[in-house]
Amino acid sequence: MKLASYFFRLCFLALSFYTLVGFTQEAPKDxxxxxxxxxxxxxxxxxxxxxxxxxxxQYNYAESVEFGFLRVGANYKLNSNTYIGAGVAFLDHHPFEKVNSLEQKGQFWLYxxxxxxxxxxxxQRFRLEHRWKHSGTTHTFGPRLxxxxxxxxxxxxxxxxKVSNEHFLELNEFKIMQNRFFIGLGKKITPNLCLELGYLKNHVGKENYDRLRFSLYFKTKLYKDKQNKVAQQEEKATSQ
Structure with a gap:
């Protein structure tokens, strides 16, 4: 049997497991x-x-949103193996401990x-984040590496x-406050489209959360390569 078949069967089993756990556990954060x-x-x-x-x-059988995040920036490739980048990010977070409340926490980043x-x-990747956080009328600044x-x-x-591990160092207190461990399987659908499914263990302070992570990666090209254009023109000229 092809590996692609195993991949999609794994997706189905993970969804079934998530559905079962969603009905049997009560506390949202658990x-x-x-x-x-x-x-x-x-x-x-x-x-x-x-x-x-x-x-x-999301939690509660994917019915309740815990966290929404959007990031955009610009990357410059120094060579075939190294890049640098910068950008902005926005997020909204609904606290677990106040499920029935409308209170939300938000952040704005420069990174x-x-x-x-x-x-x-x-x-490897290193990222420096300058985070402005607000919760109600409280506003704080927290840089993080x-x-x-x-x-x-x-x-x-x-x-x-794919296996990855990421540490989050809070620079105000100079201690690791979060860690994310991920293990999963990826499938290249086309050269520019990829699907991943895996398990993410997220430690935040003294709490830890289990997540099934679904990722869709895609690439687009918004410019015409000058070298290819010249080659096409030369080929057209020689064919005439």
């Missing part, structure tokens, strides 16, 4: 929730691209990051396993 993200890379020049990320986290690949399997180490292993030409 439920296995979903983490759905749409990640785009939009190429605007040979070395420039615009990353876009949208995230929706800078740098990422590089050590090989086809290992990659993040580091992610990621391992990717190809299973076949279109299927791969």
């Amino acid at each position: 439920q296995v929730g979903t983490w759905t993200q749409l990640v785009g890379t939009h190429q605007i020049a040979n070395n420039w691209s615009i990353p876009t990320v949208g995230i929706l986290r 800078q990051e740098m990422g590089w690949k050590h090989s086809k399997k290992f990659a 993040r580091h992610r180490l990621q391992f990717t292993q190809a299973v076949d030409a279109s299927t791969y396993v």
